Amino acid sequence: MLRTHTCGELRLTHIGQEVTLCGWVQRVRDKGRVLWADLRDRYGLTQLQAEEGISSPEIIAQMRSLGREFVIAATGTVIERISKNPDMPTGDIEIKVSRIEILNAAKTPPFLIEDETDGGDELRMQYRYLDLRRNAVRRNLELRHRLNIETRKYLDGLGFIDVETPVLIKSTPEGARDFVVPSRMNPGEFYALPQSPQTFKQLLMVSGFDRYYQLVKCFRDEDLRADRQPEFTQIDCEMAFVTQTDILQTFEGLTKHLFRVVKGIDLPDFAVMPYSEAMEYYGSDKPDTRFGMRFVNLNALTKGKGFPVFEQAELVVGICAQGAAEYTRKQLDDLTKFVQRPQIGAKGLVYVKYNTDGSLKSSVDKFYNPEDLRTWAEAMQAQPGDLMLILAGEDKATRKQLNELRLEMGSQLGLRPRDQYSVLWVTDFPLLDWDEETQRWHAMHHPFTSPKAEDQALLDTDPGAVRANAYDLVINGVEVGGGSIRIYQRELQEKMLALLGFSPEEARAQFGFLMDAFEYGAPPHGGIAFGFDRLCALMGGVDSIRDFIAFPKNNAGRDVMINSPSPIAPEQLDELHIGLKKG
Incomplete structure (x- = not known):
């Protein structure tokens, strides 16, 4: 040395x-x-x-x-x-x-290599090898390394075996877009990069490897944002001869272990919340439960008073922001503009101030008297000093809009500290989701998720009412992991694919290998996948997963350091039997 x-x-x-x-x-x-x-x-x-x-x-x-x-x-x-x-x-x-x-010797770097750098995101991405010298970035990768090692230790201690699955696989029509890879030796045919190792880990269960895991690279060709990259890493796991309860206990244990050894935090036992409750009280299947502000349905208290917005609405629903009655008119106007942004889409916002002197003042005093407003306050358990915020409209859209407002209020009131963690399991998702545009059912999770045993008969009569044997792990309003108990019988898998619009020939072409395997003694099995990059970012206290990836892509899916993606030589295209259209 x-x-x-x-x-x-x-x-x-x-x-x-x-x-x-x-x-x-x-x-x-x-x-x-x-x-x-x-x-x-x-x-x-x-x-x-x-x-x-x-x-x-x-x-x-x-x-x-x-x-x-x-x-x-x-x-x-x-x-x-x-x-x-x-x-x-x-x-x-x-x-x-x-x-x-x-x-x-070295050229003067284009930005300060210090914790508080003067380099913008694009510049630091272009010179990522210099950015990686900064302590802040190094600590992020050290946290990632520690989580990686501790994950392996924990799962190895429970008898899981690390098995590598193929990277060049078959493209399937479900889910996000695949990245495809042309085959030189098979002209006109293509591999796909895996969005997950789903079918392979199920085949491993058929093979008798009853506890599998892998820290695996996955790929999705989708629009990007802070918590998405075209390539990402999963903690991918599968277990045979288990129930949903077994899965939840095992991976609650993993999550507690990681927080304890990496962050020094002992998490309490995780709450379990059905999907229907999450949507009713939070308007989201990944609610942030660090704070309250649960939704209150005001339909029965607001109709019949002549206020057109409420009269025509399928749903009138509100939240109570404790201690926010002192919000100024400008702050309330800003909240209205917030919910009217195109990405949220509300038409307006109704507010009621429950002043500290006990009086009530609203933006709809023309239609509702103080006694009316007091019944709202009672329903929302509001106290003097609180602010009630109400939205109205179509049920599903309004809940989604109020969820965004709730999160915004939580942030404004300091109720979402990054060093405080609230963890829960969300369960009992709908198995299927109807798409009006395509006029067909889509799998809420994926086509291999089993229905709840007690709902299975509804597949023939009311598919939309069937609940999935599925579960998501949610931390601070972020979906960190998700999984399900799988279908393991050919007849049920064929029925599921038929509901999703696959003809028998299409089902055979796409998933025949899996259904064939089910006929050779497939055990009951289920699993889960954690978004490893998201988990790192969450434990590191930041929003963007890019900070925890050594060489990430930007929001356009480009690596500006190596200038990728980039054109390839015409000779390579000819070898791959691909011709680019001119003009």
């Missing part, structure tokens, strides 16, 4: 030792007679020192020649610092330099 120690490990106990450190120069400070340089590596920062009249002229000249991000090896003696820095682990010592070797 060129170095004897890292830049993060020297302490007062090392005083008097001669050491050699290697790393990158963070900055140089020249005070005339004394010079300091901060040397950084992955492990920390150590201060180097040289002093005119004591250090050699060569060392002084070399120190003055150093630039930011020069790669050097520095040898010297560990001494106690006169001016200690309590904010640095190595802040009690410094190195009195006796020799410097410049291993590689």
Whole structure:
């Protein structure tokens, strides 16, 4: 090794030792007679020192020649610092330099490689290899590494086996768009990159590998946002001879383990909430339960008073924001503009202030008297000082809009701290969802999810009423994981595919291999997949998963560092039997 120690490990106990450190120069400070340089590596920062009249002229000249991000090896003696820095682990010592070797000079980087950088997102993405030198980014990847190791330890301790599944697979029409890969040896035919290893892990259950896991790369060609990337990582798991309760207990245990060993947080037992309750009281299948503001249906209390908006609405529903009665007219106008944004789509907002003196003032006083408003307050359990916010319209859309308003109010009132975690299981999802545009049923999760046993007969008479044997893990309003108990009998799988619009021939072509396997002794089985990148971001206290991926894509799905995707040579296209249309 060129170095004897890292830049993060020297302490007062090392005083008097001669050491050699290697790393990158963070900055140089020249005070005339004394010079300091901060040397950084992955492990920390150590201060180097040289002093005119004591250090050699060569060392002084070399120190003055150093630039930011020069790669050097520095040898010297560990001494106690006169001016200690309590904010640095190595802040009690410094190195009195006796020799410097410049291993590689460096151009001045395009942004400051410090926690508070002056580089914008695109610039840092373009020079990601420099951005990765920053402590903030390094700590994110260290957290990811720790979660990876602890996940493997926990699952290995429960007898799970890590099995790699294929990356070049078959394209299927369900779910998001596939990334496709042309086959040179099979002209006109294509592989797809996996959106998940779903069918392969089910086949592993048929094979007798009753506990499987994999930290697996998956791919989806979909529109991007902060919590999506075209390629992402899942903690993918499957178990045989289990019930839904077994799955929930096993992976509640994994989640508690990760929070305990990585964050030092002991999570309480997870709540279980049916999908119907989540939609009724939160308007979302992934509710943020760090705070209250549950929805209250006001239909019975608002009709018959002549207010057209409420009279014509399928649903009138509200939330109570505790302590927000002091909101100004401007703040209320801003909330109205918030819900009227195109991505939310509400036509307006009704508010009622329950003033601290006990009086009630609303934006619809023309139609409702104080006694009417008091019945609303009682229904919403409002107290003096609270603010009631009400939306009206079509049931499903209004609940979705009020969910967005609830989250916004939670943020404004400081009720969503990043260091507080509320975890729950959402269960009993609908098995199927009717799509008006295509006029057919779609699987709420995927085509291999089993119906609840007690609802199975409804597949023939009322498919929309069938509940799925499915479950999602939700943390702070983020869906971190999801799974289901699977179909494992051919007849039921064929019925499910028929409901989804597959002809027998299409079902055979797409999933015949799986249904054939079911006839050779498939055990009852189920599983779950965690979004590993999302879990990292959640535990790291940020919204974007990009911060926890070493080399992420931008919002357009591009890697601006290597300029990908990019055109390929015509010769390659010819080999793949692909011709691009001209013009």
